[in-house]
Amino acid sequence: MDSGPSLDERAYVRGGEQQTAVKILVVGHFAVGKTTFIGSISEIVPLTTEETMTRAAEAVDDLKGVSGKTTTTVAMDFGRLTISDRVVLYLFGTPGQQRFVQMWEDMARGALGALILVDPERLADSFPVIDLIESYGLDYAIAVNRFDHTPSREERALREALDLLDDTPVVSCDARDEQSSAQALITLVRYLLNRAS
Numbered sequence: 001m002d003s004g005p006s007l008d009e010r011a012y013v014r015g016g017e018q019q020t021a022v023k024i025l026v027v028g029h030f031a032v033g034k035t036t037f038i039g040s041i042s043e044i045v046p047l048t049t050e051e052t053m054t055r056a057a058e059a060v061d062d063l064k065g066v067s068g069k070t071t072t073t074v075a076m077d078f079g080r081l082t083i084s085d086r087v088v089l090y091l092f093g094t095p096g097q098q099r100f101v102q103m104w105e106d107m108a109r110g111a112l113g114a115l116i117l118v119d120p121e122r123l124a125d126s127f128p129v130i131d132l133i134e135s136y137g138l139d140y141a142i143a144v145n146r147f148d149h150t151p152s153r154e155e156r157a158l159r160e161a162l163d164l165l166d167d168t169p170v171v172s173c174d175a176r177d178e179q180s181s182a183q184a185l186i187t188l189v190r191y192l193l194n195r196a197s
Helices: 034-041 098-108 123-135 155-162 178-196
Strands: 020-028 050-052 071-073 077-082 087-093 113-118 139-145 170-173
Touching: 020 034, 020 098, 020 123, 020 178, 034 077, 034 087, 034 113, 034 178, 098 123, 113 123, 113 178, 123 139, 123 155, 139 155, 139 178, 155 170, 170 178
Parallel strands: 020 087, 020 113, 113 139, 139 170
Antiparallel strands: 050 071, 077 087
8 A cells, every 4th residue: 555645744855856855953052043043944834842941950051141041942953945946955953052962963963064053242152062063074154143232243253263264154144034044054055065076
């Protein structure tokens, strides 16, 4: 008996032409906007695992420099973006807390690259993230998430502060805005294509 995909599967898999699936990680430190980023760009309703933060979490998750955060990702986020008839990006967002590092390693398997979101006011929190992505051997681009009332910084100063290689792309974005998020992903995909050629 031949069975087609269930209704839920059709939301994630397109019929018709052969497509190439590209796995991209969306990573960053705690409360940098990964869930928001995937939610703004995904062409499907994103899978999220957001849960309400509890008082117990206050002792574990550092909320210094973070305002208004009431939920946190406890497993992963997932979204999809078709960028051409033949290429589909599958976006996997990781939780930002150190206790989930093992999950990051599992999620990195098969990924083509990573978009690292950073908060320009908490750059030091990005060092462990960059170190992990480099240890997995993944190429990456940096997306500086613009938060309300955050002063802008020059790209050169950001590069120096994050100790980036000259060819590592750095793009400014607003994770809440679809077009801005799309531009960050396009920057990463172009970089990955150039590295592959």
